[in-house]
Amino acid sequence: MFGNYILPILIIAGAGLLCGVVLVIASKFMAVKVDERYTKLRGALPGVNCGACGFSGCDQYAKALNEDPNVKTNLCVPGADAVSQEISTILGVEFADVEEQYAIVKCGGNCHVTEYIMEYEGPQTCEACNAFYQGRRQCSHACLGYGDCVAVCKYDAIHIVDGVAYVDKNKCVGCGMCAKKCPNALIQIIDARSHVYVGCSSHDKGAYTRKVCKAGCIGCRKCEKTCPSGAITVTDNLAAVDPSKCTNCGACVAECPTGAIKSHLPA
Amino acid sequence: MDTMKNLLVILITAILTNNFILNKFLGICPFLGVSKKLDSSVGMSVAVIFVMLMSTAVTWPIQIYLLDPYNLGYLQTVIFILIIAALVQLIETILKKFIPSLHQALGVYLPLITTNCAVLGVTILNITEKYSFGEAMVNSLGAGLGFMLAMVLFSGVRSRAESESIPACFKGMPITLVAASIVAVAFMGFSGVVDGLFK
Known part of the structure; x- marks a missing residue:
């Protein structure tokens, strides 16, 4: 009776209890204190990790905001005024307006005005295509049209239309991810005004x-x-x-x- | 000398011939999920090796000294899952406190491993193969290294496949599964190697 029924139950319950107790003790003694204000700041940021603020990601920007009072609150371009407002409220400083920006594509060479000079069949990315005799268009400065910029955009704001990248100004937040990606450096971030x-x-x-x-x-x-x-x-x-x-x-x-x-x- | 040879045979068998992913088909979920990039597949593999070793070190004594004397072998799966899950959680807490950089590198993968069948598989196989403690540890190490080998090789295959122009119907998961099966077939070539090495 004992060996067949009670012992297994005891072993399982004991093991479970032991694991639970050890985990509770561990979480008590090894708890890493996370600053409440940091969590709030990080929550306020959009989490795109675009780097438009000049920090390597939202985590780093939130950390810098939390620790250094000289860091400006209006650096998050994708978040715009709403995020700046929220950050200012959390930190208790004055609200600063965000200078909104958007991306422009400095190429209009779509399939109606210029032609391809080759049938490119290599890796289907702008980067690879550009490395191969400066791309498939007649003009070596042209948009390559494989959409490396489309792939990095988190806001669905840039698309390939007739073979050329086209920015939807209403959706673009000016984070600059596409500008960094374009191998021909055709995309520029400019003032929204x-x-x-x-x-x-x-x-x-x-x-x-x-x-x-x-x-x-x-x-x-x-x-x-x-x-x-x-x-x-x-x-x-x-x-x-x-x-x-x-x-x-x-x-x-x-x-x-x-x-x-x-x-x-x-x- | 004989024990050394025996351990070496177990190690190489676990890495190549009985590769956990490509021969036993355990741990397919991380194999397909995390093998997109080289660095993440290496991170995942290191975490798996770590957890495999730790969980073997804990589960082997439990089986031998607690379950076997009372004829409770049937509790094996339940107890092992419980122990592994708690262990992974504990490791995560400890890493977070003492080695934050390692936690940041492995952190994403650790919870994934909690329910990884490769980890449970290696601990149970250690028992069914009737390995001694040392042999069990070596077998776990081999299993982990084999896991890493498969992950790293396959991440290379995948990055090649990604940059090719694949027919639309094969894009994504289909080509990945086809490639995985071909890599697995390639690993069958190792089946005679260990016997040949230690003749």
């Missing part, structure tokens, strides 16, 4: 650019002359908009002969 940008990265001479792509910047300087506030300069056959001077008037967009200057202005 500037709506006009140059959708081309080619420094090739105008005639050559025109030959390989109908939507490239040919460096004709029409925009430079048109701009009322002197915000556009052409250097090395490529126009650039200075966001600090640009008034978003849109004159250059209308003037550009190839449509390389793009805008998010309401039409």
Whole structure:
């Protein structure tokens, strides 16, 4: 009776009890104190680990915020004002506005305006394709269209449309993950208040650019002359908009002969 | 000399011939789940080796000195699962306190191992093979190293498969399973090796 029924029960119950007691004791004596404020701060951050704040991840930013009062509360670009507000409340400091940003793609070479020069069959990533004779497009600066940027985006804000990356400004939070990933460095993070940008990265001479792509910047300087506030300069056959001077008037967009200057202005 | 040879045979058999993943098909879940990247597969394997050794060290005496004398062999599975789960939890707590860096590296994988059949498998096989304590420990080490070998090899295979243009219907899990079966077939080639080595 004892050996058949009670002993096994005792052994199982004893083992379970022993394990439980040991674990309880261990958790009591080996508890690692986690700062309550750190947990709250970490909870407030979005957890994308994009690195836009300048720290290597949300954990590190929360840690820095907790320990160093000089760390700014408005560094989280993806979280924008809501997160900044929350952090400020937790730390008991004044709310600081986040300068919102978004990504632009400096290439307009979609399948309607430029052509492929090869049937690429290697690894289906931009990085690999770019390493192979500078990619499959006629223009060596062009978007490779394999969507390395799409793969890293946590907000579903960037997509390949007609062979070129296209950013949905409403969804983009400006974390900059795609900009770091693009092997041709075509993606730039700019201030959300500037709506006009140059959708081309080619420094090739105008005639050559025109030959390989109908939507490239040919460096004709029409925009430079048109701009009322002197915000556009052409250097090395490529126009650039200075966001600090640009008034978003849109004159250059209308003037550009190839449509390389793009805008998010309401039409 | 004979014991050394015996231990070596057990070790190499456990790593190559009786590889836990590719021959016994134990621990397939982490094999398919964590083998995407090399560093995570190494982290998982190190954690598995660690837990296998620890759990063998605890479960072998329990079986021999507690269960066998009272003819309670049928409690083996229940007790072993209980012990392994508690042990993994304890190890996690200890690591968190004393070696935070190691905890950060292994932390994600430790709870996964709690219910890993490879760990339970090695402890039970040690008993059914009637190994002595030393042999059991060597067998666990071999099983863990074999686990690591399979994980590392397969993570290489997977990263190659990922960068190839695979037909859409094969993408993801199907090609992974096909590749796993081919790697397992390759490991069958080791079946005669141990006998040949120690003739």
